[in-house]
Amino acid sequence: MDIILESTNTRMAGEERRRQILHKAMQLFSNKGFSGTTTKEIAAAAGVSEATVFKHFANKDELYSAILDHKACARSLPSPFEALAEKAAAKDDFGVFYTMAYNAITHHSEDCAFLRLMLHSALEDHDLARTFFDSFVTKVYEFLSEYIRSRQQDGAFRDVEPRIAVRAFTGMFIQHSLNNILWDKEQKLLKISNEDAAREFALILLQGIKK
């Protein structure tokens, strides 16, 4: 019924076919979860037989792991801390928080499969998702709370526990993304551009913790 057949009849290089199966599987897992997706659907979506799927991946679990590995590698290191570090060095409070929120919201709206996958694997208690979360989110908390602490010493921010402020701030934009992806897809409750959302969230937080 919702099986999308992709007629990629030609013979492919092993690595290429592997990536293609992985990609289709990711879309399906993201939409329907692990136990809600069948290997038959994955095969059909990739335009190959089920047997071919099992040629490239030993079993369904390994497929899932490969996706999370790939996602974790592709997403954790590159973007978020380079641009932030220089804004932090310049004590550009608004720049730091705006950029953080804007990057996250944009990333989520462009790749909502990622957030859905994280939720599915968190609910299913798949440990690779937790691994990703632990390493990446921990870094965000460390970076932002360290920045807040240093600005408190400058006398710029009032005396809040920095991690509470980080929880509040990340809550704003993650929940915003979750809302748009899960519950309020047509944005009936609140329609707002990514820029505006990031700006308003940053302004509320900064005014909320300033001295």
Next chain:
Amino acid sequence: MDIILESTNTRMAGEERRRQILHKAMQLFSNKGFSGTTTKEIAAAAGVSEATVFKHFANKDELYSAILDHKACARSLPSPFEALAEKAAAKDDFGVFYTMAYNAITHHSEDCAFLRLMLHSALEDHDLARTFFDSFVTKVYEFLSEYIRSRQQDGAFRDVEPRIAVRAFTGMFIQHSLNNILWDKEQKLLKISNEDAAREFALILLQGIKK
């Protein structure tokens, strides 16, 4: 393996048994999702045969619907707006936002099955979950944004779009609950009492939007 057999050997009144099956099914759906839970498991958890489950519920979908109906009825109407309305009438800004956050966080930490169920059904795009969300969350947004608007007219709050402030605030405490339930169960990132969390979130928001 994780089938918990409950030896309720005795014959039960129809309504009672129905509620018991519903309750066990809810725990299982909440932990493992709809497609991740088998009717066999539900039957075993309730200590009856599979056939008995199907005596009480026509099919698996109806079981799921019954749970969401029950949850929606039990949760939507009673608590949140009575205590809030009088605080709102008294223009007790802190009281309004603190109570909102505290009630939500407490409810989530006492009944985390509910949040998990909401997430599962949102991810699986089950429309009864959306129905609940639409009616309940819409009310929260209307109530809080109307309160903010009125306080803006009093000159107490600055000129933010009220719904953005509501998004920011609800984001803080919902994400806080999500964190504690899904990713950071041991609260390694941030360990804080429900009272402290609600207070700090309310303070950040109020300072963040005051004039």
Next chain:
DNA sequence: AATGCGAAAGTAAGTGCTTACTTACCACAG
């Protein structure tokens, strides 16, 4: 109080279909 009985509570043992995964075999480029 004992009896008989209809309806409700409950089940063992299936049904046919779907699932994840395998086997045994083919096509063809180097």
Next chain:
DNA sequence: CTGTGGTAAGTAAGCACTTACTTTCGCATT
């Protein structure tokens, strides 16, 4: 003629759900 990419046709287990049957209870009539 070999190794790699690919498949048709399985298989056994698991799935939601049914059938045909037994047990137990409440209660009206003797």
